[in-house]
Amino acid sequence: MIRRARDSPRPSRSAAPPLAPPPIMRRSPRTRSFIDVQSMVFWVFMVLALYGLIQVTPFLLRGMQVFPAAGMLAAILWVLYGITFAVLVYRLELFERRSPITILGALLWGAVVCAGIGVVAAPAMHGIVASWLGEDSLWIAAVSAPLVEEPLKMLGVVALALIPGARIRSAADGLFYGAIIGLGFMVVENFLYTMQAAIASGGNFATVFQLVILRGAVSGLWSHATLTAIAGVGVGYFFNSTRGRRVRWGVMLGGLGVAMLLHAFFDSPVLDTNVYAATIAKGIPVFVMLLAALRVVHTREREILAHIARDTVPDHLVSPLDFALLSNRSIRRSVRTSARRSLGIPGGFAMRQLQLSQLTLLSAAHEDGMASERADDATDLVLASQAALTQLRAHAAAESAEMPAR
Amino acid sequence: MARFNPGGRREKLRADAVAGADTGPTGEDSPRTVELPLVERRARRTAVPFSVALLNKQSVGGASAILLVALFFILVVPAVGDAMKGADLTVGVPLAVGEQLQVTPPPGWVHNDKEGDASTVVTKSGAQLSISPATAPTEAVVTQIQTIADDLADDPDNSWVVTPPTTFTTTAGDSGATVTAQSKDSATQVWVISNADLQTTLVLRAPLAVWDVIADGADTIAASVKFTPEELP
Numbered sequence: 001m002i003r004r005a006r007d008s009p010r011p012s013r014s015a016a017p018p019l020a021p022p023p024i025m026r027r028s029p030r031t032r033s034f035i036d037v038q039s040m041v042f043w044v045f046m047v048l049a050l051y052g053l054i055q056v057t058p059f060l061l062r063g064m065q066v067f068p069a070a071g072m073l074a075a076i077l078w079v080l081y082g083i084t085f086a087v088l089v090y091r092l093e094l095f096e097r098r099s100p101i102t103i104l105g106a107l108l109w110g111a112v113v114c115a116g117i118g119v120v121a122a123p124a125m126h127g128i129v130a131s132w133l134g135e136d137s138l139w140i141a142a143v144s145a146p147l148v149e150e151p152l153k154m155l156g157v158v159a160l161a162l163i164p165g166a167r168i169r170s171a172a173d174g175l176f177y178g179a180i181i182g183l184g185f186m187v188v189e190n191f192l193y194t195m196q197a198a199i200a201s202g203g204n205f206a207t208v209f210q211l212v213i214l215r216g217a218v219s220g221l222w223s224h225a226t227l228t229a230i231a232g233v234g235v236g237y238f239f240n241s242t243r244g245r246r247v248r249w250g251v252m253l254g255g256l257g258v259a260m261l262l263h264a265f266f267d268s269p270v271l272d273t274n275v276y277a278a279t280i281a282k283g284i285p286v287f288v289m290l291l292a293a294l295r296v297v298h299t300r301e302r303e304i305l306a307h308i309a310r311d312t313v314p315d316h317l318v319s320p321l322d323f324a325l326l327s328n329r330s331i332r333r334s335v336r337t338s339a340r341r342s343l344g345i346p347g348g349f350a351m352r353q354l355q356l357s358q359l360t361l362l363s364a365a366h367e368d369g370m371a372s373e374r375a376d377d378a379t380d381l382v383l384a385s386q387a388a389l390t391q392l393r394a395h396a397a398a399e400s401a402e403m404p405a406r
Numbered sequence: 407m408a409r410f411n412p413g414g415r416r417e418k419l420r421a422d423a424v425a426g427a428d429t430g431p432t433g434e435d436s437p438r439t440v441e442l443p444l445v446e447r448r449a450r451r452t453a454v455p456f457s458v459a460l461l462n463k464q465s466v467g468g469a470s471a472i473l474l475v476a477l478f479f480i481l482v483v484p485a486v487g488d489a490m491k492g493a494d495l496t497v498g499v500p501l502a503v504g505e506q507l508q509v510t511p512p513p514g515w516v517h518n519d520k521e522g523d524a525s526t527v528v529t530k531s532g533a534q535l536s537i538s539p540a541t542a543p544t545e546a547v548v549t550q551i552q553t554i555a556d557d558l559a560d561d562p563d564n565s566w567v568v569t570p571p572t573t574f575t576t577t578a579g580d581s582g583a584t585v586t587a588q589s590k591d592s593a594t595q596v597w598v599i600s601n602a603d604l605q606t607t608l609v610l611r612a613p614l615a616v617w618d619v620i621a622d623g624a625d626t627i628a629a630s631v632k633f634t635p636e637e638l639p
């Protein structure tokens with residue numbers, strides 16, 4: 001068994017205790033989520049959330065007070081939509097399961113901070129652009145909406161990245177939290193649009209359903225969540241690359257620029273004769289860009305974790321070969337299938353637990369260092385999963401040894 | 407069959423080096439310093455990523471940056487918007503629309519008539535509300551609004567989600583009906599208001615992003631419609 005060198009002198013449970021404890025060099029964040037009362041950014045986050053709540057609450061409540069039934073229906077449908085989308089994004093993550101509290105923080109930024117500031121800034125920006133382009137221009141929304149909404153949403157990813165506990169430690173993290181912030185904003189914005197139409201229609205349920213389909217299913221899939229995910233890649237890169245300042249700024253601002261351009265194209269009057277066909281046609285570039293971004297960030301994330309598996313995490317916990325078997329979903333699935341065939345359903349389950357705990361350990365080692373409490377917890381999980389699998393294998397071997405005797 | 411000669415490669419390298427020295431540049435034809443190509447400096451790499459450098463910091467600079475950007479959108483953008491738009495209509499003072507109609511706009515609306523258009527146009531935040539002068543009614547408001555709703559549903563230039571028309575009564579007691587339609591990124595609302603002798607139509611066109619903010623004001627203007635037949639010539 002080969003033990004790798006640790007990246008910090010603090011001992012962990014998987015290593016032999018040294019004779020004299022060396023001084024602790026804290027490399028991991030202070031907190032397990034974005035809630036960090038010692039960070040000024042956290043308090044600015046909270047102040048802006050309070051401001052946003054004050055601004056947006058009257059609009060959220062207006063429809064509920066006038067037509068409570070339609071308001072409740074719209075709220076339930078949009079919350080369900082948001083939860084489904086968030087769970088989908090969470091489950092589709094290739095390697096890491098991120099902190100649910102930080103995910104809630106990202107939703108809070110999108111739903112409350114962006115929406116609240118947007119209530120003030122969006123009308124003003126539309127007025128400015130209307131003065132510039134003319135009140136009759138069909139391009140007012142296409143120009144003004146990206147100028148306000150995209151920077152505000154990206155600011156949320158930056159705010160989270162400035163709080164170490166949020167652990168935005170890769171471009172993939174930026175993409176993930178960007179998607180969640182965009183989702184929060186999209187749900188609140190669409191709820192407000194739905195309620196506005198519901199009020200005008202006298203609380204008509206059919207209107208609510210129609211708008212949920214239009215804004216959720218047809219135009220929602222490649223809307224704010226996708227755009228902010230693309231911008232978030234740049235933020236994740238900025239905070240985690242060791243390239244020069246110009247390159248990092250270029251990538252971050254470039255990501256924002258791409259998101260703004262795609263948003264402008266999406267809102268433009270081009271091809272608008274049929275909203276359904278136009279939305280899908282305009283969504284294709286956004287979708288292609290997202291796929292490209294996903295490919296880049298997953299490649300980078302895979303390289304980082306392969307490096308961690310090779311150089312940081314002891315081989316008896318996650319060896320480079322183990323990581324090769326963890327490196328994509330289809331391989332992981334086939335490994336689980338193989339375990340299920342040889343060890344039964346408990347074997348498949350134990351293998352799944354082992355894979356999850358090994359990925360958690362790799363993430364913890366990357367984000368907090370191997371000598372961290374989080375890595376220790378993950379180490380315990382890996383060892384327990386390995387023990388469970390060993391027990392199952394021993395049991396299966398004993399059973400197969402008994403078979404010929406019978 | 408080639409003979410094994412361990413020193414052969416070394417001899418060949420030496421011969422090559424001697425040959426190269428014979429044909430190399432002399433002092434006369436060697437390039438001067440100013441003629442040497444500039445070597446581009448590679449992109450600098452920082453010692454640790456920014457995310458690691460931030461560990462255990464209070465991030466006062468980062469917090470200030472976040473706050474400044476937010477304040478830009480909260481304070482600066484609205485201030486620029488206010489500076490760029492025209493003078494607001496005086497709150498509470500009725501605005502005459504033609505000769506037999508008046509409306510009372512709430513704060514923030516700007517009078518913005520177009521040349522050659524008989525309608526009165528008021529605007530706010532990129533939304534425009536066009537109010538037609540009073541004319542003699544041709545049909546009941548409910549019939550008219552249904553026709554408008556059908557036209558919106560069949561609009562060949564846009565796909566609208568059209569809400570069922572609803573009726574209302576203005577502050578002056580006249581009957582009205584309204585219909586709203588929403589497309590992917592814009593909204594429109596039409597009000598038809600009539601008393602027994604006169605009628606008017608108000609058409610709101612707004613980017614969807616500002617609809618929430620201006621909808622109440624537009625409703626207030628529609629509710630404030632007052633026909634003034636006594637001023638007929």
